[in-house]
Every structure is written in C-alpha cells, then in structure tokens.
Amino acid sequence: MSRRKYVSFLYTVFAMNCLFCKIVEGNLPSAPVYQDELCYAFSDIHPQAPVHVLVVPREHINSLADSNESDQPLLGHLLWAAGEIARSQGLAKGYRVVVNTGQDGGQTVDHLHLHLLGGRAHGWPPG
C-alpha cells in the first residue's frame, strides 16, 4: 500500500470512531446552528458562554496541527463561517474564536473544531 493510501486508510479508521464525525453524519444528536457543503456548526454540550457554538469541517482532520497546505481554503471557510454565525447570533459587541490544539492546547476531541464564544466579556490572557 502506498504511503498516501495508508494515510487515507488511517483517517478512515479515525473517522469511524470520531465523535464529531458521528455528529456531522447525523448518527449522534446535536443542535444545529449552521451548515453548508464544507462545515457543520452546532451548540456545545457544555457551554462556556451564553453562545457557544462548535464549527467543524465535514471532512475529518485531527487538529490544526494535522492540517496541511491544501487545507487552506477549508480553514479560511471555517473562519468565515464562524464570523457569519456570530453575525446571525447578534454578537455585535464581540466574541472569541478558539482552536484548542493538541495536549497543551487543551484539545479533548480529535476532530478539528472552532469554538465560537459570545454573549459575555472574555478575559485575557486565557487560562
């Protein structure tokens, strides 16, 4: 098996066991906020702010650390979608977009996702 095919095979195995892939595919329930051909956005089950939406690519990517050059349009789209959702949620006073990445970044679900947090003021630096 070529390296490319092997990597693709590994990603299929990851995706089969991935919580957010199951949510994207509709095999686990979620509260949808926005969706299009590239991404799906839904309310976080443990909200950390009055508005706490997760924006995830339909395609399984483990994390930002695993993204590559060819993912640039998708990554831009996710950021754009977060802005669109913020506008639709009326977050005119501002909001925060967070991408926890890897162990030190506090990532707990290994499917790339943006947190959109709004409806309250956020401190800096983050914890």
Ligand code: 5GP
């Ligand atoms: P991370 O810690 O990886 O940056 O963020 C994962 C997020 O997914 C957490 O905020 C957590 O509350 C959320 N989460 C975990 N499991 C579920 C679930 O089954 N449904 C939804 N809607 N959110 C989840």
Ligand code: ZN
């Ligand atoms: Zn996944």
